[in-house]
Amino acid sequence: MKMMKAAFLPGDSTVELKKVPVPEPGHGEVLLAVKASTICGSDIRAIYREHLGKGPEGYQGVIAGHEPAGQIVATGPGCRRFKVGDRVIVYHISGCGVCNDCRRGYMISCTSAEYRRAYGWQRDGGMAEYLLAEEKDLIHLPDSLTYLDGAQVACGFGTVYEALQKVGIDGSHAVLITGLGPVGLAAGALCRKLGAEKIIGVDISAERRQIALNLGLCDYVLSAGPENVNEVREFTGGEGVERAVDCSGNADARAVAIRATRKWGKMVMVGEGGTVAFNPSPDIIHDQKTIYGSWVTSTWLMEELVERLVRWNLHPEDIVTHRFPLEQASEAYSLMASGHCGKVAVCPGAE
Ligand SMILES: [Zn+2]
Ligand SMILES: [Zn+2]
Numbered sequence: 001m002k003m004m005k006a007a008f009l010p011g012d013s014t015v016e017l018k019k020v021p022v023p024e025p026g027h028g029e030v031l032l033a034v035k036a037s038t039i040c041g042s043d044i045r046a047i048y049r050e051h052l053g054k055g056p057e058g059y060q061g062v063i064a065g066h067e068p069a070g071q072i073v074a075t076g077p078g079c080r081r082f083k084v085g086d087r088v089i090v091y092h093i094s095g096c097g098v099c100n101d102c103r104r105g106y107m108i109s110c111t112s113a114e115y116r117r118a119y120g121w122q123r124d125g126g127m128a129e130y131l132l133a134e135e136k137d138l139i140h141l142p143d144s145l146t147y148l149d150g151a152q153v154a155c156g157f158g159t160v161y162e163a164l165q166k167v168g169i170d171g172s173h174a175v176l177i178t179g180l181g182p183v184g185l186a187a188g189a190l191c192r193k194l195g196a197e198k199i200i201g202v203d204i205s206a207e208r209r210q211i212a213l214n215l216g217l218c219d220y221v222l223s224a225g226p227e228n229v230n231e232v233r234e235f236t237g238g239e240g241v242e243r244a245v246d247c248s249g250n251a252d253a254r255a256v257a258i259r260a261t262r263k264w265g266k267m268v269m270v271g272e273g274g275t276v277a278f279n280p281s282p283d284i285i286h287d288q289k290t291i292y293g294s295w296v297t298s299t300w301l302m303e304e305l306v307e308r309l310v311r312w313n314l315h316p317e318d319i320v321t322h323r324f325p326l327e328q329a330s331e332a333y334s335l336m337a338s339g340h341c342g343k344v345a346v347c348p349g350a351e
Helices: 041-048 145-153 151-167 183-194 207-212 228-235 251-259 280-285 300-310 324-338
Strands: 004-007 015-021 029-038 068-075 087-090 130-134 138-140 173-179 198-203 221-222 241-246 261-269 290-294 320-324 343-346
Touching: 004 087, 004 138, 004 324, 015 145, 015 324, 029 087, 029 151, 041 324, 068 130, 068 145, 087 130, 087 145, 087 151, 138 151, 138 300, 145 151, 151 241, 151 261, 173 183, 173 251, 183 241, 198 207, 198 228, 198 241, 207 221, 221 228, 228 251, 241 251, 251 261, 251 280, 290 324, 324 343
Parallel strands: 173 198, 173 241, 198 221, 241 261, 261 290, 320 343
Antiparallel strands: 004 015, 029 068, 029 130, 029 343, 068 087, 087 138
């Protein structure tokens, strides 16, 4: 039996590398050689440090990693579109395919308790040499995008693209991004291409603020603190921003994003976990503001995003600051947990 290396997360801030059998694709399934697998903030928050997640975030002791891209090396019977040699991205939640949410392409919110299984959470993920995936979860990765670009399309850039579609971004908008981790950096990159007039970023980490400036993803960056609302107003003629995107999941940062949004403006929450406190009358009602929530994205919007990335010559790989071989997955996760980085990637087969 052919064996492969794979990384598991026991939940005490360590990574366990094990040898497991290479799976064989069944009906409607493909086997990918994993080329790139990036680490997500939610892996750290809900799995790596300790197993906190319930329901869709419940980690079932499977091979970790829900942000893979790779090349098909085998197909099972019944595949209809993809073939050996194709470069692909994996939508990171495999849904039942036939509930209302799945039919809309939002397998993230599949309502089937029996069939909804996320890669790296309830079914084996991409921190391994090979990954078994369902054909219906695949998105074509064009030749002009790298595997590291592809790995970030589903969860990272896709999640942001969805949120930005909800609030709409155009050239008349100043945009505030609270939280400049990989998702916030993706928001900066996409707002830039969508033509935002001014992009202001907030983060507690000086390293992350510097990454945002170095890559030209923000025009101004602010150190997170109690003066942020006033500082944002100073950059926007005293009015505040037309659009705000919270990528922090932090209570204070969310309140800043709500309060620094101008009259008739829109704010969207992407960052997960935590709480927020605000005063509805002065903070949103009297200024006619709208608050959106946005969870991941859909398969059709992911395909649209991939097409746009090619047309824009936008490479999500640019926010990857560190790459590790699979043998060093442990170093990769501990760096991501430290926050002293942009996006961190594991590239199986690179060693
Ligand atoms: Zn993710
Ligand atoms: Zn479903």
